[in-house]
Amino acid sequence: MRFRYLRYFLEVAEEGNFTRAASKVNIEASPLSRAIKELESQLGVQLLYRAKGRIQLTWAGEVFRDEAQRILAFVESAQARVKAAEQGYRGQLRIGLCDGLAQPNLTRLLARSREEEPRTEIRIVEMPLSKMLKAIKLDQLDAGFTIDNDSVDGCFTTPVWAEQPAFAIPARHPILTFDRVPLSEATRYPLIMCHPERCASGHKTIQRWLRDSQQDALIVAQHVSSHEPMMMLVAAGYGIGIGLATQVNLFNHPDVISRPILDEGLEVTTFIAASSQRQVPQELERFTRRAQEIGGIFADN
Structure with a gap:
């Protein structure tokens, strides 16, 4: 064949x-x-x-x-491992990333992993949550980052860090009179929202916040799949964006002002998901432990 x-x-x-x-x-x-x-x-x-x-x-x-997906993934993995071995690597981690979660904690984690374990190659692959979970189950990935701890059948999750959400607001917007903006005030204006498919975890999380705070009548100006286009649209005045405070600040723009959300209980936890059907590689155990240490609050778990 x-x-x-x-x-x-x-x-x-x-x-x-x-x-x-x-x-x-x-x-x-x-x-x-x-x-x-x-x-x-x-x-x-x-x-x-x-x-x-x-x-x-x-x-x-x-x-x-x-x-067929499993066969090709096995062959591609074998090819990648052989090439990595030729370059001096002794191990490999294939890590999935969904919902545009590239942010400072992940950057620190990758830098520390290269420093402490330079002979382990780490490959990052971006994809939607549903495809990432399927790739983990088919052994096309070793693990993946997600903020959705509910839709991970066949996987176990480990919390690694938690962050606060924030609004990205156009400069000179009337809502900037608030130092900390209530959800009820922000939802009076057009919103830049996570795409329900390409950014499923973020969309689900924000929808839960809005539902819990009984905010039903929303004006959605645009759907986006990452923080970068969100900041572009906010700067252009299309609406108010909702995102992680670290990433809103990472994609700093002179025409966008960041404000924390007043409502309590909106902390966002990032998880590493891995297959519950396979033994966890030692490289992944060490990678996860580093992530928890960087996250701080889970370091003793």
Whole structure:
């Protein structure tokens, strides 16, 4: 079985269309279709339903999609480990990152890991939460960072640090009369909100705050997937942004003022999620311990 056929099949499964899949793998649609038929012949099963230009996976196709992802992840991991070994590394950690959580604590963690364990290669991969959790379960990642501790079936989570949220407010906005802004005041104005899919954890967290404080009638000006576009839109006057105080300050902008949120109980905890079905690598144990030490409040747990 040829590895490229597995990649072809995964692209067809993702796109649901031979023409679009063919353009992504740089071949014509006809040879792509023949490759999939050859793959089906080798397996002795039908992987796809083909009807009126629409492509759907059979049940066997859905099962094979997961196995193909696992096979390719194993091969890619082996290649990466061999290359890393050639460069002098002795270990490797594949870490997922969702919801744009690149921030000062993570920077300090990576810098300290390089200093204390320079022979362990750390690879950071950004992706949505749902894909990150699936990649962890399929052994495509060793662990991932998330602020959602509720939607992690098949994984266990370890709290590593906690942060306070803040509003990002356009300069000269009337709400700047508050030193600490109540949610009830901010929600009177248009908001820049986390995207419900690309930034699912942040969106879920903010929705819970608004629900708990009984803020229902919202004006959402834009949805964003990270702090950087949020700050751009806030600076342009589109609305008030909600984010982690550390990241609002990290993406400092002269036309944006940061204000803490008055309401209590809105602390945001970051977790490291890892598979509950596999033994935790020693490199990941040390990485998690460093994260807790950087977070401070969990260092003694």
